[in-house]
Amino acid sequence: MNTTAIPLEATSSRPAAHQPVTPAMQTEVARKADVVVEFLRGVVEEFGADGSLVFANSLGAEDMVLTDLIARNALPIEVFSLDTGRLPTETYDLMAAVQQRYGLKLKVYYPNHESVEIYVRSHGINAFYESVELRKACCHARKVEPLTRALAGKKAWITGLRAQQSSTRSGLPTREYDDANGLIKLSPLADWSEKEVWAYIRLHEVPYNVLHDRFYPSIGCAPCTRPVAVGEDVRAGRWWWEDPQYKECGLHKSRG
Numbered sequence: 001m002n003t004t005a006i007p008l009e010a011t012s013s014r015p016a017a018h019q020p021v022t023p024a025m026q027t028e029v030a031r032k033a034d035v036v037v038e039f040l041r042g043v044v045e046e047f048g049a050d051g052s053l054v055f056a057n058s059l060g061a062e063d064m065v066l067t068d069l070i071a072r073n074a075l076p077i078e079v080f081s082l083d084t085g086r087l088p089t090e091t092y093d094l095m096a097a098v099q100q101r102y103g104l105k106l107k108v109y110y111p112n113h114e115s116v117e118i119y120v121r122s123h124g125i126n127a128f129y130e131s132v133e134l135r136k137a138c139c140h141a142r143k144v145e146p147l148t149r150a151l152a153g154k155k156a157w158i159t160g161l162r163a164q165q166s167s168t169r170s171g172l173p174t175r176e177y178d179d180a181n182g183l184i185k186l187s188p189l190a191d192w193s194e195k196e197v198w199a200y201i202r203l204h205e206v207p208y209n210v211l212h213d214r215f216y217p218s219i220g221c222a223p224c225t226r227p228v229a230v231g232e233d234v235r236a237g238r239w240w241w242e243d244p245q246y247k248e249c250g251l252h253k254s255r256g
C-alpha cells in the first residue's frame with residue numbers, strides 16, 4: 001500500500017478556490033445563500049430556543065460557508081469542532097482564524113485520552129494503514145466518540161455535507177433522521193456544487209484552509225489525507241488506500 005502523497009507536479013488544473021466567479025454564478029450563489037439563511041432561521045425557531053441545535057464545524061470549505069452565514073446573520077447556533085489530535089497544522093491555523101474573524105467561541109471536543117492510549121499501545125501509532133477495521137477503530141476513538149458527546153442531549157445537528165461530495169453521499173436530503181446518533185441531521189448545502197461553495201468563499205472573502213490551494217479538496221487528519229490529481233473524485237485523497245465504499249469515518253453512518 002502506497003501512503004506517499006501525490007506530487008503537486010502531477011496535477012495541472014487550478015483548484016476550485018481559484019476558478020473565476022461569473023455574474024450568473026454570483027446571482028445563483030446569492031439566491032442559494034438566501035435559501036440557506038431562511039432554512040437556518042426555520043430550524044433555529046424549531047430547535048434553537050432551548051439550545052438543542054448545534055453546528056458541527058469540520059472547518060472544510062462547506063463548513064466555512066455555513067460559519068459565515070451563521071455569523072453574518074447572528075444566528076444563535078452553538079458551533080463545535082472535533083480535534084482528533086492528528087489534524088494538519090493548517091487546520092489549527094484556520095481554527096484560530098475563525099475565532100478571530102467571527103469572534104466565535106468554537107467549542108472543541110477532544111478524544112478520550114484512555115481510548116487513544118489503548119489503541120496506540122495495542123496497534124501502533126499509524127495502525128490505520130493496516131486494515132479498514134483498524135482505521136475505523138482509530139476514527140471511532142478520535143472522531144465518533146467525541147461526536148457522540150458533542151451531540152448528547154441535542155435534537156438536531158447541522159452539517160456541511162453535499163450530495164456531490166462522494167458516491168456515499170449521493171441523494172443526500174437537507175433533512176433526515178440520523179439513526180446512528182438519534183437526532184435530526186440537517187444538511188442545508190446538500191444541493192450546492194463545489195464551484196458554488198468556492199464562489200461564495202471568494203465573494204465574501206471567507207477564511208479557508210490553505211491546503212485547499214494545494215490540491216486538497218477534502219481535508220481530514222494529516223496522515224489520512226493527500227492531494228488529488230486532475231479528474232479524481234473530491235474525496236479521493238481521503239483514506240486513498242481503501243475502496244470508495246468504505247470512505248466514511250463513522251460520523252455520517254447513514255450515508256455510508
Ligand code: SF4
Pocket residue numbers: 084086128135136138139140142143220221223224249
Ligand atoms: S482520519 Fe485517520 S488519523 Fe484521523 S481518526 Fe480516522 S484513521 Fe485516525
